[in-house]
Amino acid sequence: MDTPPFPLPGLRVLLADAGQRRSPVIRLELIRLRCQLVDVLDLVAEPDALALTLARQAPELLLIDCEQPTPALLAQLSEAQARQPRPVLLVAEQMSSAQMRAALQAGVSALQLAGLPPQRLGALLQLALARFEHDQALHAELRHTQTQLAERKLVERARGILMREQGLDEEAAFQRLRQLAMTGGQTLASVASRLIDADQLLRPRQ
Incomplete structure (x- = not known):
């Protein structure tokens, strides 16, 4: 049985x-x-x-x-x-x-x-x-998908900041993010979030 x-x-x-x-x-x-x-x-x-x-x-x-x-x-x-x-x-x-x-x-x-x-x-x-x-x-799969989407949006925003501030193209900006993540032992999303926070802090208020 x-x-x-x-x-x-x-x-x-x-x-x-x-x-x-x-x-x-x-x-x-x-x-x-x-x-x-x-x-x-x-x-x-x-x-x-x-x-x-x-x-x-x-x-x-x-x-x-x-x-x-x-x-x-x-x-x-x-x-x-x-x-x-x-x-x-x-x-x-x-x-x-x-x-x-x-x-x-x-x-x-x-x-x-x-x-x-x-x-x-x-x-x-x-x-x-x-x-x-x-x-x-x-529910777990949905939460995972939503997390991945949110992290992808963070990486895209951070890449745009690097392209704007350092004159990099898309691929070079992404590689720069990867290098920062590997050097600091962090995830791409974590590095991207910190970069976005720093950009918002340093950007002059309008």
């Missing part, structure tokens, strides 16, 4: 229960899957405690069981995900398409509608973990 890509034994799960009375069934299935249920948060008794409980318990996955996700719940989830992203499985009896979009935007990794068949919980946890890893990889 193949090993699951995301092993569930030992997975720290926080269950946020909004009065659906499924927590005993979910508890038993998590035990069968050998997950670690760190806490059960009663969202009816403590509707505003989600972010605080997540910060205190630091689960590896959040499982929310509700009739339908309210704007207040999704706002709390969005705030918590901004602080510390984690996989989120949302189980709801009903959701409109607008609620689904809002849930995904708030950081939900996987959705399950119309109840939670216990035998499906393992697969849904795997789906939430996989989707979360995929989304995190995409």
Whole structure:
């Protein structure tokens, strides 16, 4: 039998229960899957405690069981995900398409509608973990691309300064930047940023 890509034994799960009375069934299935249920948060008794409980318990996955996700719940989830992203499985009896979009935007990794068949919980946890890893990889790639673009713009600005101040052509200005970076053991972007700062400092104010 193949090993699951995301092993569930030992997975720290926080269950946020909004009065659906499924927590005993979910508890038993998590035990069968050998997950670690760190806490059960009663969202009816403590509707505003989600972010605080997540910060205190630091689960590896959040499982929310509700009739339908309210704007207040999704706002709390969005705030918590901004602080510390984690996989989120949302189980709801009903959701409109607008609620689904809002849930995904708030950081939900996987959705399950119309109840939670216990035998499906393992697969849904795997789906939430996989989707979360995929989304995190995409975000990391986007941040890397944005950083590269910003650094390229810095290098272009610095090269323009060298061309203007030292009368160099594009290639010579770029080679000068490379030489400065190698001599100082710095990146091209770091040297370019310092050069831009110096140029702005020394340039006469108009």
